[in-house]
Amino acid sequence: MRHHRRILALLAVQQVLVEITVALTIIVQVINHIKGRTLSERRVSRRQYHLNSRLPAQIRNLHRLVLVSDETCLRNLRMDRNAFGRLCCLLEQSGGIKATKNISVAEQVAMFLSIIAHHKKNCVVKHDFIRYGRTVSKHFHSVLLAVCKLHTVLLAKPCPITNVKTLGGRFKVCLDYPENIRVFRCVRWYLCRSAHSDHEKGRYRTRKGQVAVNVLGVCNPNMQFIYVLSGWEGSAADSRVLRDAIHQHGGLRVPVGNYYLCDNGYANAEGFLTPYRGVRYHLREWDRGAGGPQNKQELFNLKHSSARNVIERTFGLLKVRWGILRSQSFYPIDIQSKIIIACCLLHNFIRNEMPDDPLELEIPDDNELGGDTNADYTGTIESNSASSAWRDALATSMYNDWLGRR
Structure with a gap:
């Protein structure tokens, strides 16, 4: 009888344990279900915040x-x-x-x-x-x-200028206006921060000790670029950059019988008309009672500078428009070169779409990029006696006409 009671007690305890186990299992499942639903709702809420909650602010x-x-x-x-x-x-x-x-x-x-x-x-x-x-x-x-x-779409097409009033009608086959300048002076390149940058930094250092990139730009009288070459080291000579531009596939072309106005960083050769050396040239040199031209060389340089001033205004407007061209840059050189070209292309787009450009009023009056009138030049585009004689004849004709109108 006592043994039978013990068996009944053990069965009762076992039944209670089973019921407790089942109850605990149910509780755990309920808790897991609640946690899972909360986590899911939290994820949905987070996703809605990123994709939906921020979208109206981005649109606004x-x-x-x-x-x-x-x-x-x-x-x-x-x-x-x-x-x-x-x-x-x-x-x-x-x-x-x-x-x-x-x-x-x-x-x-x-x-x-x-x-x-x-x-x-x-x-x-x-x-x-x-x-x-x-x-x-x-x-x-x-x-x-x-x-x-889109460079083929946005670059302006070169066309001959049949009459340039600022030149007294004498430069009648001028194709457009070229200029080679170090546009980005004091630019701090990403290259200069790398572990092996000392040698590369020297290549991009100008004569003034500044790290820069050379940009060859050609524009038309409407201040639109027709050709841009970016990426050459700041230490490279102007004529070397020009030689590369001419020899590149699809590069700068000068039709026979036409020429570009350029500074003395280049040779006075066929297709490239430069001013006289050792004669006052920049427009600021003619201000403040400096007097008029005293000979044919001075008159030629004055007219040449007046016509070529458009490239200085073009680069000045370019820097006024795009702040990324006015300050230090840490982009890699290849990206920076693309940025320069993109800025020129977008400049052309704006000039086409907005004939009245309010930013022209912000170009500094003293913006004279100019060039070194005493710069040395080398390269395959060499000066020759025929080009010099043609320039002398042009200067003489301009001077005689100018004297006749006085």
Whole structure:
């Protein structure tokens, strides 16, 4: 009898343990279910915050930059709303820029223009546009490549100038205006910070000890670029850069019977007309009661400088428009060269789309990039007696006409 009671007690205890185990299992499952649902809701909430909660703010920011007024768009992106819309269409149709699920073509282009217009850093742009830094960098480079891809569309086509009033009608077959200058003086390149940069830094150091890149630019009287070559070291001679431009496939071409006006960094040769050496040349040298030309060489240089002043104004306007060209840069040299070319191409686009360019009023009056009138020159484009004689005859004819009108 006692043994039977013991067995019943053990069975009762076993039943209680089974019930407790089942209850605990149910409790654990309920807890796990609640935790899983909470985590899922949290993930959904986080995803909604990133994709949905931020989207209205991003759209509002883009509208603030572009759609408020032409003045606001011009101040922030360097072009009015109509030009901005046309640029977006051009880059989408011909440049290969595509809208993604979360960012439109307009926002990609606006980020790029904001960076080159004001030289903003990635950390500033990602805050302004409420985007991740890697998103800003990705779309900056994609738009940069798209703009450079349109060089055949955006570069102005060279055409002969049949009459240049500032030259008294004498330079009648001038094709356009070239200039080779070190546009980016005191630029701090990414190359100069690398472990093996000492040798490379020397190659980009100018005679004044500044690290720079050479840019060969050719423009027309409408201040539009028809040719740009960027990337040569600051230590390279002007004539060496010009030689490379001429010998490149699809490079700078001078049709027979036409010529470019250029400074004394080059030789006075067929296709390239330079001023006289040792004679006052720059326009500022004729100010403040300096007196008029005293001989044919001075008159020739005065007319030459007046006509070539357009390249100085073009580069001056380029730097006023794009802040990234006015300050130090830490981009790699190949990227910086593309940025320079992209700035020139977008400059041309703006000149076409906005005939009245308000930024022209901001060009400094003393902006005279000029050239070294005593610079040495070497290269395959060599001076010859025929070119010098032709220049002398042109100068004599101009001087006689000028004396006859006095």
